[in-house]
Structures are given as structure tokens and as C-alpha cells.
Amino acid sequence: xxxxxxxxxxxxxxxxxxxxxxxxxxxxxxxxxxxxxxxxxxxxxxxxxxxxxxxxxxxxxxxxxxxxxxxxxxxxxxxxxxxxxxxxxxxxxxxxxxxxxxxxxxxxxxxxxxxxxxxxxxxxxxxxxxxxxxxxxxxxxxxxxxxxxxxxxxxxxxxxxxxxxxxxxxxxxxxxxxxxxxxxxxxxxxxxxxxxxxxxxxxxxxxxxxxxxxxxxxxxxxxxxxxxxxxxxxxxxxxxxxxxxxxxxxxxxxxxxxxxxxxxxxxxxxxxxxxxxxxxxxxxxxxxxxxxxxxxxxxxxxxxxxxxxxxxxxxxxxxxxxxxxxxxxxx
Amino acid sequence: xxxxxxxxxxxxxxxxxxxxxxxxxxxxxxxxxxxxxxxxxxxxxxxxxxxxxxxxxxxxxxxxxxxxxxxxxxxxxxxxxxxxxxxxxxxxxxxxxxxxxxxxxxxxxxxxxxxxxxxxxxxxxxxxxxxxxxxxxxxxxxxxxxxxxxxxxxxxxxxxxxxxxxxxxxxxxxxxxxxxxxxxxxxxxxxxxxxxxxxxxxxxxxxxxxxxxxxxxxxxxxxxxxxxxxxxxxxxxxxxxxxxxxxxxxxxxxxxxxxxxxxxxxxxxxxxxxxxxxxxxxxxxxxxxxxxxxxxxxxxxxxxxxxxxxxxxxxxxxxxxxxxxxxxxxx
DNA sequence: CTGAAAGCGCTTACAG
DNA sequence: CTGAAAGCGCTTACAG
Numbered sequence: 001x002x003x004x005x006x007x008x009x010x011x012x013x014x015x016x017x018x019x020x021x022x023x024x025x026x027x028x029x030x031x032x033x034x035x036x037x038x039x040x041x042x043x044x045x046x047x048x049x050x051x052x053x054x055x056x057x058x059x060x061x062x063x064x065x066x067x068x069x070x071x072x073x074x075x076x077x078x079x080x081x082x083x084x085x086x087x088x089x090x091x092x093x094x095x096x097x098x099x100x101x102x103x104x105x106x107x108x109x110x111x112x113x114x115x116x117x118x119x120x121x122x123x124x125x126x127x128x129x130x131x132x133x134x135x136x137x138x139x140x141x142x143x144x145x146x147x148x149x150x151x152x153x154x155x156x157x158x159x160x161x162x163x164x165x166x167x168x169x170x171x172x173x174x175x176x177x178x179x180x181x182x183x184x185x186x187x188x189x190x191x192x193x194x195x196x197x198x199x200x201x202x203x204x205x206x207x208x209x210x211x212x213x214x215x216x217x218x219x220x221x222x223x224x225x226x227x228x229x230x231x232x233x234x235x236x237x238x239x240x241x242x243x244x245x246x247x248x249x250x251x252x253x254x255x256x257x258x259x260x261x262x263x264x265x266x267x268x269x270x271x272x273x274x275x276x277x278x279x280x281x282x283x284x285x286x287x288x289x290x291x292x293x294x295x296x297x298x299x300x301x302x303x304x305x306x307x308x309x310x311x312x313x314x315x316x317x318x319x320x321x322x323x324x325x326x327x328x329x330x331x
Numbered sequence: 332x333x334x335x336x337x338x339x340x341x342x343x344x345x346x347x348x349x350x351x352x353x354x355x356x357x358x359x360x361x362x363x364x365x366x367x368x369x370x371x372x373x374x375x376x377x378x379x380x381x382x383x384x385x386x387x388x389x390x391x392x393x394x395x396x397x398x399x400x401x402x403x404x405x406x407x408x409x410x411x412x413x414x415x416x417x418x419x420x421x422x423x424x425x426x427x428x429x430x431x432x433x434x435x436x437x438x439x440x441x442x443x444x445x446x447x448x449x450x451x452x453x454x455x456x457x458x459x460x461x462x463x464x465x466x467x468x469x470x471x472x473x474x475x476x477x478x479x480x481x482x483x484x485x486x487x488x489x490x491x492x493x494x495x496x497x498x499x500x501x502x503x504x505x506x507x508x509x510x511x512x513x514x515x516x517x518x519x520x521x522x523x524x525x526x527x528x529x530x531x532x533x534x535x536x537x538x539x540x541x542x543x544x545x546x547x548x549x550x551x552x553x554x555x556x557x558x559x560x561x562x563x564x565x566x567x568x569x570x571x572x573x574x575x576x577x578x579x580x581x582x583x584x585x586x587x588x589x590x591x592x593x594x595x596x597x598x599x600x601x602x603x604x605x606x607x608x609x610x611x612x613x614x615x616x617x618x619x620x621x622x623x624x625x626x627x628x629x630x631x632x633x634x635x636x637x638x639x640x641x642x643x644x645x646x647x648x649x650x651x652x653x654x655x656x657x658x659x660x661x662x
Numbered sequence: 663c664t665g666a667a668a669g670c671g672c673t674t675a676c677a678g
Numbered sequence: 679c680t681g682a683a684a685g686c687g688c689t690t691a692c693a694g
Contacts, residue, residue: 001443003687014665019689028663045443049389050687052380053670068409074400081399081426093424095412112332112376217606245606252608275548275576276607277583334671345681350673359679381671384686664694670687678680 002042010038022046052114060090061298062110063119066098071241071270072287076121076143079291087299089116104128111136117298119143122152124184139301143294145187146310151301153294153311157187157267160283160315161195164265167281167317168237169203172326173263176200176208177233179223179243181215192239192267209233213243220246221253228254234263235323241266241273244280244322259324269318279320286313333373341369353377383445391421392629393441394450397429402572402601403618407452407474410622418630420447435459442467448629450474453483455515470632474625476518477641482632484625484642488518488598491614491646492526495596498612498648499568500534503657504594507531507539508564510554510574512546523570523598540564544574551577552584559585565594566654572597572604575611575653590655600649610651617644 004022008015011034021027021035038044052058061084065073081091092115096102103120107129110118118138120129122145130149133140142152168176178196183189193210200206209231213223220243224236228250238244244266248258256262258278266273269284290313300307335353339346342365352358352366369375383389392415396404412422423446427433434451438460441449449469451460453476461480464471473483499507509527514520524541531537540562544554551574555567559581569575575597579589587593589609597604600615621644631638 004689005687015687016666016689017664020664023689026663031663047384047687048444049380049383050670051689053378053384053672053687054689056670058380068399068412069402069405071400074405078399078426078428082428091424093422095409097409097413113379248608249606272603272606275580275603277579335673336671346671347673347682348680351680354673357679362679378671381686382673384671384688385673387686666693668690668692670689672686674684676684677682 001047002044004044004046006042007035007038007044010041011035056114058090058114058116059088060092060113060115061117061119061295061302062092062094062106062113062115063121064094064096064103064106064110065121066096066103066123068093068095071272072144072268072285073121075287076291076294079288080119080295081291083292083295084299087295089295089299091295098123100124100126100128104132107132107136111138116302117141119294119298139298141294141298141301143290145185148309151297151307151309153290153297153313154187155285155290155313156315157191158195160267160285160317161192161197162199163195163315163317164192164237164267164283165196165199167319168235168263168265168323169199169206171263171323173235173323174206175232175234176206176237177227177231177235178208178210178237178239179220179227179247180210180212180239181243182212188239188267196237213246215240215242217242217246217249220244221249222246224250225254228256228262234326236262236264238264238266241268241270241280241282244282245272245276248276248280248322259322263323265323269316274318274320278322281320281323282318284316284318286315289313332378333375335375335377337373338366338369338375341372342366387445389421389445389447390419391423391444391446392448392450392626392633393423393425393437393444393446394452395425395427395434395437395441396452397427397434397454399424399426402603403475403599403616404452406618407622407625410619411450411626412622414623414626415630418626420626420630422626429454431455431457431459435463438463438467442469447633448472450625450629470629472625472629472632474621476516479640482628482638482640484621484628484644485518486616486621486644487646488522489526491598491616491648492523492528493530494526494646494648495523495568495598495614496527496530498650499566499594499596499654500530500537502594502654504566504654505537506563506565507537507568508558508562508566509539509541509568509570510551510558510578511541511543511570512574513543519570519598527568544577546571546573548573548577548580551575552580553577555581556585559587559593565657567593567595569595569597572599572601572611572613575613576603576607579607579611579653590653594654596654600647605649605651609653612651612654613649615647615649617646620644 094106122142146152181189224247236247247264266282273280425437477483512520555578567578597613604611
């Protein structure tokens, strides 16, 4: 591996000149040629550690993600990565395996590694997060959760919830089980439900019950079974696609046909909801696009430019076979 | 951010002593105490760039992955990451979006970034790969494909293919469409098929046809439709779970019931094969475990210890509803 | 336009 | 056990 000194010698100039050439400073035509030649001969490429050591900063965006094996995470990461590459930044992933403590550690570790910025695919913002972000003073962007103290990019959970509520009501459903998650997750646990509630309140004679389950399929399946026994809803409105998949499994094993005997909807727009049969009606979010904007925003922040504090990414209701048309009527 | 010099001053010692303390060299009890105290006060943690600059090497394993949004990739990465963390190494992911050229670039870029080692989740090994690996002289480990020149960790594609063949034959199927992929992918395109062929050859009166399709679901779906029309197989043996999902979709849209009118099997053991209904019978591979061994192996290689050139990870046939029991008979 | 020098934060022989 | 010095490969004022 050759160094800047090798190039300088080969080209017969000082290394400061080579450095200037590399960094777009003013260099004479003749010297430029010689340097270019030397670089080509050796295949030289600067040592990034020496660069970072001087700069006290990298062009790497540290990205903290709760899990690698979810559609939302993957798509978001792909979006971030692609956009960052275009802007000559790199993405470094820290997978925390849904462990909030590891998120905190990652924040400090990223700061120590002189990341230019940090993106957090957030699920829950604790006091420790806030403390960490404030103490490291590295630009930060939250994805998926909103917080007044930090720049955030969220999906439009409230309006998605509202739209889903309207949709279900318009299809004629009135006996509804809303299968949600913990309210510690503001976006998924609170906002979606609030939007949905608003839709419900605009219509008379609804029989709606609210339940809470976990994010994984087996837990959702178990919850669904109980709810079917005790409440016999006409439809499950689930706070995530995975929960909807759990309901589907429960209905298979109970011998209930979807959508004739039970309907179900999700949120997310995960690939699998369109692959399976019946397909699941869902509120699709645009994870990859969100990742791309996030990348653009964090780079703006790194360069100390202005970015709106809160960005809301859009959604779209995708109709599939998991919801029947009971009676179409105006609300 | 404090530096080693700050600590040295605070503790009243030379920075070489602090460095020695940090790196486990011999330091007197009293000095040790003072240094520890100073570190605690300041929250000091060494600048990794300065360390890497000196060491000319990092403790980072560069991992090249063709895509982020596949079950196999995610699980493998999770395995690598977790194991690497335990051994005090870091994983850096380079996503190439299924672009072989980018793989080559990543190899050089990782070498330039002084990665301690490189893991490639391989699909196809070209001459350029070989050239790159040889020229960078960084320890390399291949996952998923085998190559005589490099250390590799593969799944037992051949025997999985054989076992799947036996399984299908034992279930009584004889009119079989094998839906494979390009032979440029040795593991998926060649080995699985070879194993399957061996099983077929051991049994008389088989009517087997071999087809080739792409890795994605829509392509597989289209291929399946054609094959159903022209051959009407009793079963599709698909080279991947995704292809099996394509067959499933084709059969839905053709109004063919699975498994009564058509059976289907996959390879991979993707989560989704167990979530959907009917579940898909598949040869499950152990991606996460494979990732863990890969991590162990690359670290061994980094430390110039001996590692067997080829490691074969196991598999398991998972029976689900997508295959019927035509007639159980000994072969 | 070009070069000599200092310095980024660490580690590693080498003396003592 | 401990410290002074050199050096890893780069960049950045500062002169010229």
C-alpha cells in the first residue's frame, strides 16, 4: 500500500502538494499531470484513518437499528444506504437486537468513532436516549418516532389509522376488535390507535373493543384466539402486519374463513401481505423512501444546514382480499 | 473529548504509561489506580482512528452482502454480528444490491479501509473476485459458495437436494417439475439439482422435467403457470422458497388447490414458509448458525490460526402442508 | 502555485 | 516499572 509520500516522491513534489491536489486545492497543470500519473501507477488511495484522525470526523453515518430481520428495517436501511452512497457518505449499521441499553451504548460508541451523524430507527425514546444524544453533540435524526428535542422523520401513523378506520367502517364493519401494542411505542401504540378512534367516533353504533398484544406472530395469534372466543368480532384491525399474520394463523387453526367469517387488516405494507393468500388489506408505509429522506436530512444537519424538525412520510391503503364488502354505504 | 495526553497529565504519568495500561502492559499498582481514576473522571475512551493508524489494521470485519432484504442475508448477518461482538470485533456491512461489480469495489474498498478480514455472502465467484481477493491479501471467507482457492462455509446443498428428492419420491410423487435457477450459482443452481437428480436416478419410472427461472416471485409465478399448462406436474420441487411462493401464487390464480391438486416444496426455511397457509415443505438451512461459525472462522484466519478450508453447515427437511401423502411406499 | 513544519491521538521499541 | 522520542499517513496554516 502506497502512501501520500510515495506519490510525492514519484511525482517529484511535496506531499502537501499532493494533498492539495487530492482535496481540490490549486495545483499547476504540469504538477497535476505528474501527480495523476503517479496515482495511476501505484493505485494509491488515501488512508482513511489518517484522514479521519486529522479531520476529527468521518463521513460515516452511524445507523442504529433494533433488528435486522424485519421488512421495515431492511427497507429503511436500503434507502439510507443508497442515498448516502450517492452523497459520498457511508452507512455503518449497529444492530441492537431490540435491546434499548445497546442503543444507548451505540450512541456513545458512534460518537467515539467520530461518526458524522447518527440515525436511530427508534421504537421508544427514554431519558437515557435524550441524555446520550445531548451529551455526544453529534447531529441526530430519529426515524419512526417523533420527539420535540430532535429532528425526526415519522410515518403518518395518525392519518393512516384514521384512513384505516374510515375504510373499515365504509365496508360496513361495526363489531371491531382493535389489536394494538404497548403505548410506550408512541407511533405504533398510540398514534395509529388515536387515528382509528377518531374515525370510529364519527360513526354511530360501533361496537369496538381495544386489546393489546406483542409484536410477534405467536403472541398475536394467542391474543386473537382469546378475543375470538370472548368477543367474536367481525374484523380485527391490527396495529401491524405481523399482528395481522398472527390473526390469520389463529383463524386457520380455528377453522374460520377469511374474509367471509372474519376480516383482518394490518399496517406496514410488508411484502408478505401481498404474497400470501388471502392478501392482507393494509396501510402501506414507504420505508425505503423514508430512509432516503432521512439520509438527505442527516447530511444536511451534518453540514449545519437547516432541516425542518419534523418530516411526515406518506401512506397508502392497499385493498386486498382479507376484508369483505359487507355493505357499501356512505358514512 | 479527552485524549490520552489528558489522562496522562491528570494521572501525573507519561502517556506511554497510560497506553501500556490500556493495552495490558505492566504498570505499577499505584499508577494503575491513578490512571483508572483519571479515566473514570473524564469518561475517556481511545480514538479508534489513531489506534488504527498505528496498528495499520482494525478489528473490523467487512461483510459484503448482495441484498439486505432477504431472510437468508438477514439471518446470516445477525449470526455474524452477534458472534463478532462476543469476540470484540465489529461488523461493517456493504450492501451491493445484487451488483457483482459493486462486490469487487467493496473488496478493494474494505482492503483500503484496513479491514481485518472480509466475509462475502457469495452468489457467484468470477475471475475478478479471485483477482481482487488475491491482490488485497486480507483474510477472506466465502459463505454460500465454495471455491478451492479460498476458505468457504457452505450449506449442504447437495445432500439437501438428495434428501428432498427422497422425500418427494417416498410421498409417492413421480411426475415432477424441478424449478431451478441459473447454473452460474453453483450452490443453488447446480448442487441442489445434482442432489435431487441422484435421488431420482435411484427410482424407476420417474417423469421429471427440469426448468429454470429467476430468483424473484413474479418470475417464478410466470414460469410455473407455463409449466402447469404444458406439463401438468403433480409436484414442483423448487430450488428456493421464494420460487415455491411463486408457484403458490400461480396455483391460486389458476384455481389449483394445494396440496390436493398440486404439491410444492422449497429450499431455505424462510420464516414465511411457516407463516402462510398451507405451509411449505422445505429444506431448512441454518443461516444464523452459519453466520456465527463464519465469524469464528474469519477471526481465526485474522489471527493466522488454522481453519479447515471448507465447512459444511447442516440442513433439515421440514414437513408442512404443501405436500400430500399420495401413497407411502418404500422406494 | 509550492514546500517545510507542525500536529491529529495513539503505540512501540529503547533506555533507564 | 516508567518516560522521551519517533512515527503511523494525512492536512493545514504559514511563508515564499
